[in-house]
Amino acid sequence: MPDHMPQSPEKREFIAKSKQFWNPAKTQAWQDMGVDLVIDRREGYLLWDMDGRRLIDLHLNGGTYNIGHRHPELIEVLNRGMQRFDMGNHHFPNQGRTALAEMLARICGGDMHYTMYASGGAEAIDIALKTARNATQRRKIVSIINAYHGHTGLAVAAGADRFKKIFLSDQPEDFVHVPFNDLNAMEDALKGRDVACLIMETIPATYGFPMPLPGYLAEVKKLCERYGALYVADEVQTGLMRCGEMWGYQRYGIQPDIMVTGKGISGGMYPIACVVAREPYAGWLKQDGFAHMSTMGGAELGCLVAMKVLEILERPTMRPMVNYIAETFRNGLHEIMKLYPDFFVGIRQCGLVMGLEFDYPEGAKPVMKHLYENGVWAIFSTLDPRVLQFKPGVLMTADLCAEVLERVERAVGLAHAECMERGRHKTRAA
């Protein structure tokens, strides 16, 4: 740790205990990266480390805290809900679940009609893939190389090797991976007409938010239609107004057959994730409604929170606000780019989904560290560590955005100096 960030004995002790009982390697990895964060108090877009340091949250745990930590309206709805409900019995119709499904059907429009519930994003992805298999009676799943869809059975198999080889969980016979933004590869994968579905994050988050080329997603959707595969949109990180529309796919003019929403739909308050499917492809719900079950999936309290999240996101003030924030960061970050043209080389952006590219091996890691030391928490992209995930919340105030930009300017400068210094050492050593 740098000298100006001393660790309290309590924190040192806690981190040791975390290694002892929770996750030794992960706990240590953060210490090695210079991020000794133990989040204590949290409010809005602010976090306080257990040593009392204030951090602005630009990670949002992948958009989980899209509308901020402990949003007062969510606290209220959860409190009110608990006066009457609990999770509910998953076998029976319940008021919260049906109300949320009805709301999602209205918001998604068209024949996006049925909602299936999970307790988390990965489980929801599994439900979506199972639903596609049931609908098409095909087994194969196509996804993007370096995709990330979560860690359950089918979801992890659809994702990058990084998370499945260690558990011997790859299923090469059923899961095909193609490069992102490559239509020829996509067509090759689909044209055997044996693919149940393509699953794709509208903008791949853990891959550092590379932007779909103009027309790419629309063409992919057409290919799916041509070869009888369903299009499953993983909207866990791109949905919920983060791209400037309720769902990221709306920005690209496509209509998926199945859509998965997670993280932010829970408001970070009560775990829930949802799969919304077009009426013709939700056949198993009519064939055998007991075929997939989840005790905690669609917990009634979670449904209430999710409805409140959607209500907040649908307010007429929301859309302009997202656009104001997106443009403020776009312009402010450009100014910072101009200061470090050899280091800070690109901004990938769709609304508040942003990736900052640094022209240095694993360049996002020193930036992350210096941001952390300068009061901002943003995370590098696991599957492309040159790229920093930069995810402002949809309710960020003008003052907070200005403060973030000031801190980013300082941190990028320090990271730049550190990388250049390292570069000189290397040259000298050679």
Next chain:
Amino acid sequence: MTAIVEAILAGDQRATGEADMMLESAEWAAAAFARFDRARIARIARAAADVAYAHAGELADAAVAETGFGVAAHKKIKNELTSKALHDLYAAEDFCSARIRAELKMVELPRPAGIVFALTPSTNPVCSVYYKVLMALFTRNAIILSPHPMAKKCSVRAAKLMAEAAEAAGAPLGVIQVIEQPSLPLIEHVMKSPRVGVILATGGTPMVRAAYSSGNPAIGVGPGNAPVLVDDTADLNAAAKRIVESKSFDNSILCTNESVVIAVESIADRLLQSLKAAGAHVAKPEEVAALRELLFGRGTFNIDVLGKSAIEIGAKAGLKLPANTKIILAEIDRIGIDEPLSKEKLCPVLGFLRVPHAQAGITQARALVRLSGAGHSAAIHSKHAPTILAYGAAVKALRVVVNAPCSQGAAGFGTHLAPAFTIGTGYFGSSSVGENVGPQHLVNWTRIAYNADAAEAFGGFDGLDAWAGGPALALGREAPMTLGRLQEGAEAVQNPPPQPPGRAGDTDEMALMREEIRRMVLEELRGALRS
């Protein structure tokens, strides 16, 4: 959704949460709007005023239908005045540009308040919305309106029409917003928000006091209770006509309306005849008692007669009035707490008091304003300048209308006072502003002041753009570009950023050239760093 689920979702935080989002988006809009130049402001204000004017009659009808107050034809006039006339008046001034005052070695930069939180009344709902929105637009402020619940439908419609027109003309999204379901706790919540720049409170005294105690800067005004003195030099027929015209205008709903005629004894009977000829009914003593009971029988002013016509009030009080009666005169023998009819009456019932001479009239006028209406308005009909001056000095009113209808005249129509529906009652009336409130009250100025010593030369500021020289990051210089609208084609940006569209000379070719130069510079830079 079942009723149970709906009830759980409808907590107290919903309204305040919605209001906070309005404030946050208004804050963004205000930041963008504060960078607009005068020409853009002129286009936007024009568009808002035009749509307001076009709906003047329709919204006048809607206001009367919703509130039951006033006269639609008169409200239409007010709506027209507060759209077209007010626009033309404000448009002639400049609240957007820097003022270079070489003679004082000073540069003055306009600094809008940011968010104006405007309360609008039930009595003058639509014209108050018009007036406050135009003041905000001309001064580059965002405005959040909170209409009186009794007039919310017409007020919301007026605000939305102007918002749509302003946005269509290029205003930032969210610059004009309106609270559709106002409630006291919600208004208090917004008043106390640190995001509010200034509160513009028009309404009852409790609301104005709440605005002042919110902790935010506030411009609030007190109630009126205007005396009108008629002395023996006045043109009695003209005075009578003006008084009746004023007191019957919109059924006396403007807080600038005359409350009590104070007539010098020598002309009092003739004045009464002239008032009758102009459409006044002079109540008999038993009718005065009935009116007193109707208007103030419950202690405070009876809201059932607020803004009602003389005929309707006559019917309620059991008076038989000719159909052409415009106002009712109630003769009283004193001013004071023991005569309720000497209090403010927002209806066409006018007190009438005889005094032996003008000096006594001035004393009684002082007493009337002491009772209520301090700092507000007074009127006088006279040709005798010393009396007029003495009246103006003695009565604690901050505007004294001479030989004109007070309702209209004190509000700036038919006099050269500033046209306004927020009448500053100043320190007499516990208000921060003593003038008719105008756009100038919604903007501060940063004054760049040079050393007065002649040896220190004043800089050359002509033609400079205040926002061009500073650090763009700190100023958010380009943030307002799309003004809250979706920015298409913003997906991937490489260093350096492309220029905003529509800039002169920004052709594809130039962009390509810039890109090429950038690549070369970068390569050179990297080469230098490697070696």
